[in-house]
Amino acid sequence: MMKHSAxxxxxxxxxxxAVGQAHAAADYKGPNLKGETLTITCPxxxxxxxxxxxxLGAFEKATGATVKHSCSQSSEQQIVIDIKAGSPSNISVFPxxxxxxxxxxIGGLVPLGDKAKDWVKKNYAAGQSWxxxxxxxxxxxxxxxxxxxxxxxxxxxxxxxxxNFKEKGYKVPKTMEDLQALTKKIAADxxxxxxxxxxxxxxxxxxxxxxxxxxxxRTQTPDVYDGWVNNTVKFNDKRVIEALDAYGWFAKxxxxxxxxAKAVATISFKDSPKGLFGTPPKxxxxxxxxxxxxxxxxxxxxEADFFYFPSFASKKLGxxxxxxxxxxxxTKDSKAARAFMDYLQSSQAHxxxxxxxxxxxxxxxxxLAKYKTAAQRKQGEILLNATTFRFDGSDLMPGAVGAxxxxxxxxxxxxxxxxxxxxxxxxxSWDAIK
Numbered sequence: 378m379m380k381h382s383a384x385x386x387x388x389x390x391x392x393x394x395a396v397g398q399a400h401a402a403a404d405y406k407g408p409n410l411k412g413e414t415l416t417i418t419c420p421x422x423x424x425x426x427x428x429x430x431x432x433l434g435a436f437e438k439a440t441g442a443t444v445k446h447s448c449s450q451s452s453e454q455q456i457v458i459d460i461k462a463g464s465p466s467n468i469s470v471f472p473x474x475x476x477x478x479x480x481x482x483i484g485g486l487v488p489l490g491d492k493a494k495d496w497v498k499k500n501y502a503a504g505q506s507w508x509x510x511x512x513x514x515x516x517x518x519x520x521x522x523x524x525x526x527x528x529x530x531x532x533x534x535x536x537x538x539x540x541n542f543k544e545k546g547y548k549v550p551k552t553m554e555d556l557q558a559l560t561k562k563i564a565a566d567x568x569x570x571x572x573x574x575x576x577x578x579x580x581x582x583x584x585x586x587x588x589x590x591x592x593x594x595r596t597q598t599p600d601v602y603d604g605w606v607n608n609t610v611k612f613n614d615k616r617v618i619e620a621l622d623a624y625g626w627f628a629k630x631x632x633x634x635x636x637x638a639k640a641v642a643t644i645s646f647k648d649s650p651k652g653l654f655g656t657p658p659k660x661x662x663x664x665x666x667x668x669x670x671x672x673x674x675x676x677x678x679x680e681a682d683f684f685y686f687p688s689f690a691s692k693k694l695g696x697x698x699x700x701x702x703x704x705x706x707x708t709k710d711s712k713a714a715r716a717f718m719d720y721l722q723s724s725q726a727h728x729x730x731x732x733x734x735x736x737x738x739x740x741x742x743x744x745l746a747k748y749k750t751a752a753q754r755k756q757g758e759i760l761l762n763a764t765t766f767r768f769d770g771s772d773l774m775p776g777a778v779g780a781x782x783x784x785x786x787x788x789x790x791x792x793x794x795x796x797x798x799x800x801x802x803x804x805x806s807w808d809a810i811k
Contacts (some may be wrong), residue, residue: 404439407716411441416466416712418456419448420703428733435729436720442713455707460485465708466732468717470527472703474510476774477524480552480708481513486523488515489709490720494522496722501526501739503698506599506766511704525721528730529702529737532666532769533591533686536650538678541658552690553595557626560633563661569635572660573628574649575642575787585787586771587699588628588664592620595688595699599765601810606770608807612778621796628791635660642791647672653681666700667737667756677797683752685759695764701772723761731757739766775810782806 415436421429426448433444447466449455453476453751459465460480469486471477480486489511497511498504498810511524535556542549545566550556563570573643592601604610605617631637635652636644650669652659654677663669664686670678692774703722707714720726728747730736737753748754760766771779786799794802 386803400435405435405720405725407436407440407720408712409441410713410716413440413442413711413713415442415444415468415711415717416709417444417446417468417470417717418452418459418466419446419470420450420452420472421448421470422450424733425735428730428736431733432726436717439720440713440716441717454658456480460708467707467709467711467714469706469708471524471705471706473701473772474513474704474768476692476706477511477706478513481515481521481523484516485553485708486513487710487714488521488523489525490522490705493525493718497522497525500722500741502741502761503739503763503766506763507739510766510768513753524704524706525725526702527705527717527721527727528735529760530667530700531737531759532587532699532701533697533759534665534667534683534756536653536663536665536669536681536683537661538653538658538680539682541653541661545661547661549684550687552687556687560627560662563774564632568658568660569652569660570633571627572635572644572649572652572663573641574644574646575791576645576648580784581642582784583771583780584649584665584778585624585641585790586627586783587666587769588624589620590767590770590788591664591686591697591699591769592623592640593617594699594765594767595694596620596623597696597699599767602767602770606773608774612804612807613797618796618800621790621800625790625796638649639792654779667752683755685762696762698759698763699767699768699769700760701769739763758796777806777810778803778806 419429427631433446437444453472456465456469471739477486494508497508498555501507505525508522510526512522513519547559552560560570575582577583593605596619601610601616627633629638634641650663650665650672651674653663670681673681688696705718707718724740724742727738727740727743731743731747732749735751737757737760743762745754745757748757771783774783782803786803790796790799
């Protein structure tokens, strides 16, 4: 997706009880696979690929298998080509569930079975969400469980500079009501609460879609979000308009946003967080995913921190988390492939990469102390506290909508159109592709 290409260059304590799974307490001890070869197609390159190789090395050591992996930025296209040609790798790693679902529909994925699905529901925080995200219809139209998410990311974050909060006596909000009250307080004190920028060259508008997706999860139940993503809940449904307006409450008020509401559409998402670090700061908060420190001014990342983008206490929808992640699937069955999926259920398979950069997991049995940095650990805690997890909605929508009219609609919204007008325009684009 273009949204990901736009950010591809960038790259709170909770006790989790052990639940006694077979692999939780010790290193993985797999079957003897000496002489077996496991092939994997994956999307990771550079440092991420090196980290994944460490995970694969531990599997080889435990089983005696030989692992041959092929990682590239064009892995998605290669997976599709290989499946259609009848020569896929044993394991295929999809950066998005949508493409995995497409491959399941043509018989390209091997079902993992109800036992694996039940394991995910029991062992992942918000486990039902992850189980649902890995369940697709097969060639006959029957729903089957196909994939285990491994290495995910969190988008429901608000970045701030603690020293700025301390100077003004501001407290980190625990609820959306608190966040709205803080926004008003900052404005009353003569400051701007938010830095928001939607600019991203050909992908301009996508940061606004993330705001709306987070607001959908905070104003509506998960089933409404799911219906919205597949358009059984129309984009101009009053519940979607409510979420748009919930975003607009922050972004369309000149008193709350640095540069004013209409500047939001033209400010680059890369530049928008820089206002946090001014003296005095141009803004106090910036809602963005975990990658954004790559765009902070040089030497300033250590001054910033983040908190969970909170939910409305009044709506009682728990702690929803918006994010993304990669999903492991079997595309050519073998004893080694089954063993590898079993290996991914061990804490070890996650903790190896946790000790490096760029990895988060919803697995409840991991040792949080194994995360390399305090920021990773804190994001890991947010994942483990999640009651619902949902994948980035625009990435699951048809390209003409998710990477087209939805992006444009966010620019139009910032430029003065009402939520109803924007929602009607986007729904028309849905209708045009049916």
